[in-house]
Amino acid sequence: MRLTSYTNYALRTLMFAALDAPALVRVQDVAEAHGISRTHLVKCVHHLGQWGYLDNVRGRGGGFRLARPAETITVGEIVRRTEEGFADPSPDAVGDPDDRLLDATFERAQAAFLGVLDRHTIRDITFNDADLRAALGLDGPLR
Amino acid sequence: MRLTSYTNYALRTLMFAALDAPALVRVQDVAEAHGISRTHLVKCVHHLGQWGYLDNVRGRGGGFRLARPAETITVGEIVRRTEEGFADPSPDAVGDPDDRLLDATFERAQAAFLGVLDRHTIRDITFNDADLRAALGLDGPLR
Numbered sequence: 030m031r032l033t034s035y036t037n038y039a040l041r042t043l044m045f046a047a048l049d050a051p052a053l054v055r056v057q058d059v060a061e062a063h064g065i066s067r068t069h070l071v072k073c074v075h076h077l078g079q080w081g082y083l084d085n086v087r088g089r090g091g092g093f094r095l096a097r098p099a100e101t102i103t104v105g106e107i108v109r110r111t112e113e114g115f116a117d118p119s120p121d122a123v124g125d126p127d128d129r130l131l132d133a134t135f136e137r138a139q140a141a142f143l144g145v146l147d148r149h150t151i152r153d154i155t156f157n158d159a160d161l162r163a164a165l166g167l168d169g170p171l172r
Numbered sequence: 173m174r175l176t177s178y179t180n181y182a183l184r185t186l187m188f189a190a191l192d193a194p195a196l197v198r199v200q201d202v203a204e205a206h207g208i209s210r211t212h213l214v215k216c217v218h219h220l221g222q223w224g225y226l227d228n229v230r231g232r233g234g235g236f237r238l239a240r241p242a243e244t245i246t247v248g249e250i251v252r253r254t255e256e257g258f259a260d261p262s263p264d265a266v267g268d269p270d271d272r273l274l275d276a277t278f279e280r281a282q283a284a285f286l287g288v289l290d291r292h293t294i295r296d297i298t299f300n301d302a303d304l305r306a307a308l309g310l311d312g313p314l315r
Contacts, residue, residue, distance in 0.1 A: 032278070040274060104277060130297040131183060134247060135175070138288035145281035154273040 036111040047099035053092030105147035179254040190242035196235030248290035
């Protein structure tokens with residue numbers, strides 16, 4: 030089982046925005062801090078904006094910031110949006126009777142997985158760790 | 173999040189063997205019932221044999237059968253073997269302080285996922301469903 034890179038980018042983008050809030054963050058900063066391609070991040074930031082998690086400010090001096098407080102965004106809700114098959118589990122199961130028990134078992138396991146992620150917010154995974162700010166070169170005063 | 177086809181093949185192979193136990197099953201039968209490539213299944217059956225889940229009988233009239241009762245094999249133990257990163261979660265986390273909270277969250281979620289699968293055996297996902305035998309064309313007496 031692997032989560033997609035896209036989920037990883039989305040969470041890191043939100044964490045970065047949480048860390049710098051309420052300042053605007055540039056895609057370039059996230060790309061450099063995490064060694065992620067700028068192109069992939071632009072797409073991710075765009076989607077997070079459409080979903081209402083980021084305010085995107087265009088133009089020179091622009092960037093993005095959290096549109097909602099970090100403590101109101103759960104990891105689970107992000108993963109449901111970024112991972113296929115999580116919002117609507119096992120549509121294939123219909124009409125395939127020999128899959129029913131197997132699918133039901135994995136649906137239950139997936140619910141347990143998401144249940145844990147629903148109990149953690151972007152704030153939880155971003156803060157409570159002094160090393161985090163240092164690792165991102167943000168241990169000085171907030172910009 | 174997607175489980176690999178390999179996990180899917182392994183579970184279906186074990187379910188098929190459980191259903192036909194103690195008769196020998198041919199790879200060809202599983203391949204046809206599930207529309208899976210024979211080549212992929214041969215590899216899977218070989219590994220399940222090495223891990224002690226199947227007895228493989230070579231030669232004409234050969235095949236495979238469960239080496240252990242279906243009720244003693246959990247879905248969780250199979251998935252830990254067939255999915256990368258489940259036996260030894262997040263080795264990448266070491267030395268990457270900004271990943272620590274994110275990793276810990278996903279490790280907890282993964283433990284919950286596997287916890288559910290540990291409570292279900294091959295027997296559980298194979299039987300208790302009359303439709304299963306019919307779907308596999310096995311609704312007659314056991315061979």
